[in-house]
Each structure stands twice: as C-alpha cells, then as structure tokens.
Amino acid sequence: MIFAPPAMTTMHACASVSGGAICPPPAIHKPVLLDKVLKAFTPHDGGVYVDGTFGAGGYSAAILEAADCTVWGIDRDPYAITTGTAMKDKFGDRLELITGCFGDMGSLLAKHGVTRVEGVTFDLGVSSMQLDQPERGFSFRFNGPLDMRMEGNDAAGPSAADIVNNMDEKELADIIYHYGSERRSLHVARAIVKARSESPIIHTFQLAGIVRSVVRKSRDGIDPATRTFQALRIHVNNEIGELDRGLAAAERILSPGGTLAVVSFHSLEDRRVKGFLKQRSGATPRPSRHLPDTAVFSPAPSFTNISRGAVPPDKAETDVNPRARSGRMRTAIRTNEPAWEINPEQRSTGCFPTRENEKE
Numbered sequence: 001m002i003f004a005p006p007a008m009t010t011m012h013a014c015a016s017v018s019g020g021a022i023c024p025p026p027a028i029h030k031p032v033l034l035d036k037v038l039k040a041f042t043p044h045d046g047g048v049y050v051d052g053t054f055g056a057g058g059y060s061a062a063i064l065e066a067a068d069c070t071v072w073g074i075d076r077d078p079y080a081i082t083t084g085t086a087m088k089d090k091f092g093d094r095l096e097l098i099t100g101c102f103g104d105m106g107s108l109l110a111k112h113g114v115t116r117v118e119g120v121t122f123d124l125g126v127s128s129m130q131l132d133q134p135e136r137g138f139s140f141r142f143n144g145p146l147d148m149r150m151e152g153n154d155a156a157g158p159s160a161a162d163i164v165n166n167m168d169e170k171e172l173a174d175i176i177y178h179y180g181s182e183r184r185s186l187h188v189a190r191a192i193v194k195a196r197s198e199s200p201i202i203h204t205f206q207l208a209g210i211v212r213s214v215v216r217k218s219r220d221g222i223d224p225a226t227r228t229f230q231a232l233r234i235h236v237n238n239e240i241g242e243l244d245r246g247l248a249a250a251e252r253i254l255s256p257g258g259t260l261a262v263v264s265f266h267s268l269e270d271r272r273v274k275g276f277l278k279q280r281s282g283a284t285p286r287p288s289r290h291l292p293d294t295a296v297f298s299p300a301p302s303f304t305n306i307s308r309g310a311v312p313p314d315k316a317e318t319d320v321n322p323r324a325r326s327g328r329m330r331t332a333i334r335t336n337e338p339a340w341e342i343n344p345e346q347r348s349t350g351c352f353p354t355r356e357n358e359k360e
C-alpha cells in the first residue's frame, strides 16, 4: 500500500528520447518531516551525526545549523554527492560527504576513523532531483531510458530495462505485487512479456503505456503506472535488503543514547522499520504463550524509547509539500547493550558498486 499519492500524476513529454522540448531543471528537493527529525536528534556541539540519505542535503544543513557539530552525508547517487560539495563552502569540514550505501556505513566511516556517532537518519526513497531527471528513468512523467539505478546509468547492477526484458513472467508479477501492491500484477507481467516479444521495452513511456493498457485509472486519480514503477525501482535498487542492512549498521555504529530516525514513504518500508525496532527493543511477543520464557532466547534490547506509532507530517507541511503526505517517521534511542547478531538476510549485498568503485 502506498500511503498517499506521490506527486506523479501529470504527464509531461518535455524530453523525448530522440530530442524534443527541454525539461525544466530538476526541482530542489524539499526535506520531509525535517522539524521532527531535528527535534528527535537535538544536535549538540561536538556531536557526530550520519545523514545516510544525503539527497539535496536538507537534513544535513539543518543539523549543521542547529549546533557546532559534524555531519557525515552518505548517498549512493554520485550526482547527489557531487552537487552537495557546494555546501562545504558554508560548512567547511563540519560536512563530510561519501558516495556509497548506508548499509555499508560502518566500513565507509571506519576508513575515516569514525566508529561511533550520536545520530543516524535515513530519509528513504528517491529525491525530487532523481525523479525530475528524465535520463535517470525513475519517472513516467518524462520519457527517458528505463534505468532507475540510484548509482546512475553506469552502475554494475541490472537496470529496470534489463529486468522487464529478461525476467520470467511469474517473478515479474511477484515483484510488481509485493513491492507495488498492484492487484493486477499478473496482467501487467503478461502484458510486459507480450510487448517485449514484439520489441524491447527500453523507454519509460513504453512501459507506462503497457501498464495503462491493462490497469484502469483509480478513482483517486493515481496513474496506473505508479505502482509498477515503484515496484521496479525498489527491486532494481534492492531497497528493502538495503534498509535491513542500514538498520543493522546504524545499530552497530550508534553510541549509547544515540538516536535513530527513519522516514519511510510506503508501508513496506515502514513495516520493516517497525519490525526491527520492536524486535531490538525486546517487544516481540513469544511465538506461543504456552512456551516458557526461557524457551525463547533474545539478547538484551539494543534500542529503547521507540516512538509511539509512525509519526506523520502535520497539515502545515503537507499543504506546502504534497510529497510529504506519504512520509512517516520512527525514532528510537540506542541502549548501551551490544548490537544483535546480524541475520543472514541482513548480510546480503544491498547495493551495487559503480563500475569505477568495482575497480578499487
């Protein structure tokens, strides 16, 4: 389930792949739930914080403005990091930027001698800049190559086009169903397989057209292609696996008393964060009330003071930023107990190196 329609309902053909009208420059990303994240963090002088999803640097700037502290901004999108270096003119060495995945934050920061931090935040999903760049292929509002890799078109992992042109019909339907909550996933997958037997699906408009041919527009006006595009993006970037890795990495690097703040944009992500925090705070119920307590061994809670429910944005925020409607924040405080063992699924590679990184 998508919490609310993302701002993706109008169709512009401003950049046809073979030329045509020029698109406006990408919108500046408006940070979502920023005041609440900041309140949870209460940055203090000398503190060290991780902004695991740097994007346009909205969270990082606000943290740096709130105290004389240091922020390590991480983003898997090299474009976000390159653009963000301009912020160093204002913040100097208090802002440090790293290209990479937040699931790898332990090793990324250890290279710089950082092993403990006071706060970690993730503002999940894509930025407005990514959505607004037709050549990235994230949005069906523009025609562009069907790519969707956050690391960019040069990344080593498969693009959305690779997936839709090669994946088996059933697997495709499963992805569209699980990551997009598309009830007509079987019809979409079948239509994709039929279309690709005639010609390869390589552009965003092509895929959006195929989806619209088998899924009707819903009453709330959400474009039928929204759910399939979301599903492919999540799959291409292994966003759920990466979230699991990121939560476990945050648990390992946070100092006792440090804050974790995660902003999610759909229920799949939010459920994952909720489940992790519930488990790590010792709130997971026994599998059966007939089992004695001793039958279920759990390590001591590594998180406490979990936020009550998922915190939504207030109306003032959604009035000025419709994208914020889907945002939900969960926070927790690290205890001084050791981090839990990492599950095998959290060990999975969540992120694909760029071809350049691969050579290292």
Ligand SMILES: C[S@@+](CC[C@H](N)C(=O)[O-])C[C@H]1O[C@@H](n2cnc3c(N)ncnc32)[C@H](O)[C@@H]1O
Residues within 6 Å of the ligand: 029, 030, 031, 032, 052, 053, 054, 055, 056, 057, 058, 059, 060, 074, 075, 076, 077, 080, 100, 101, 102, 103, 123, 124, 125, 126, 127, 128, 150, 242, 243, 246, 351
């Ligand atoms: C919603 S935007 C963040 C916006 C940011 N809070 C701001 O105020 O500008 C999400 C960003 O996270 C990045 N991202 C998503 N998953 C990531 C991951 N696993 N590791 C690092 N960066 C990631 C995306 O590339 C994107 O730039």
